[in-house]
Amino acid sequence: MPIIVNLDVMMAKRKISSSELAARIDITLANLSILKNNKAKAVRFSTLEAICSALDCQPGDILEYVPDSSDIQMASDKEGV
Amino acid sequence: MVILGKKGLSGILKFIIDLIFWGGLGIFLSLPWSLRWYIDTTHALGRENYLFLLGFLYFTGFFCLVIVNEMRKIFKTLSRLNPFMMDNVRSLRRIAVSALLISAAYVVKIIFYNTFLTIIITMVFIIGGLCALVLSEVFHQAVIVKEENDLTI
Numbered sequence: 001m002p003i004i005v006n007l008d009v010m011m012a013k014r015k016i017s018s019s020e021l022a023a024r025i026d027i028t029l030a031n032l033s034i035l036k037n038n039k040a041k042a043v044r045f046s047t048l049e050a051i052c053s054a055l056d057c058q059p060g061d062i063l064e065y066v067p068d069s070s071d072i073q074m075a076s077d078k079e080g081v
Numbered sequence: 082m083v084i085l086g087k088k089g090l091s092g093i094l095k096f097i098i099d100l101i102f103w104g105g106l107g108i109f110l111s112l113p114w115s116l117r118w119y120i121d122t123t124h125a126l127g128r129e130n131y132l133f134l135l136g137f138l139y140f141t142g143f144f145c146l147v148i149v150n151e152m153r154k155i156f157k158t159l160s161r162l163n164p165f166m167m168d169n170v171r172s173l174r175r176i177a178v179s180a181l182l183i184s185a186a187y188v189v190k191i192i193f194y195n196t197f198l199t200i201i202i203t204m205v206f207i208i209g210g211l212c213a214l215v216l217s218e219v220f221h222q223a224v225i226v227k228e229e230n231d232l233t234i
Contacts (some may be wrong), residue, residue: 027234031234032234034232034234035234039232040232040233040234041228041229041232041233042229042232042233042234043233043234044233044234047234
C-alpha cells in the first residue's frame, strides 16, 4: 500500500498515548492499532476529522504517499512513450 | 422466530446434522455386516453385486460423510453468528468436489446397475455440487467485502 499512516509520529509529537487517543476519537484500541500498523484498507472522513481535531494537525501530517517501485516503473514507462 | 444462533433454527439443524453424521459414521463402519444383512433379508443380490455395492457404498459413503462434516462446520459458524469467513468458502468447495465425485460414482453405477432412482440421485448430486460451487464463490465475495469493511476505520 503506497499510503503510509504516520500516526505514531504525530502522537509522539503531541505526547499522547494510544489509549488516550482512542478514547478521544471514540474508536477501539484494536482499530487504532490497525490504523497505526498500516493494516487499514480505508479511513472514514469522520475518523480522519476526529484524529485531526484530537492531534491538532492536518490530514497531510498523518498520511503520506510513497510510490511503489512498480508505480515508479509505470511512470517512467509513460514518460518514455 | 430466531433463525441464527444456538437457540435458533440453525442450532436445531446443527443438532440434526450431528445426529446424521454420527448415524452415518456408524453405518459406514458397519457396512460389510449391514450390507450382508440387507442381501440376506432381500435375497436380491449375488456375490458379484455384493462386492461392487460394498466398494460403491464405501466410496460414496465416505464423501457423504465429508459433506455432512463440512455442513457441521458451517452450521457451527452460523451458531457463532460469524458465517462469512474463508473456512466456510473452503468447506463449500469441499462439499462441491465431494458431491461431484459422488455423482461421478453414480454415473458408473448407471452404466452397470441402472435404476430410475440412481438417475435421480445422480442429478441431485450434480445440481447440489454445482450449487455449492456457486455458493462458495458468493461466500468468497462476501468475505472480501467483510474484510474491507472490517479494515475501514
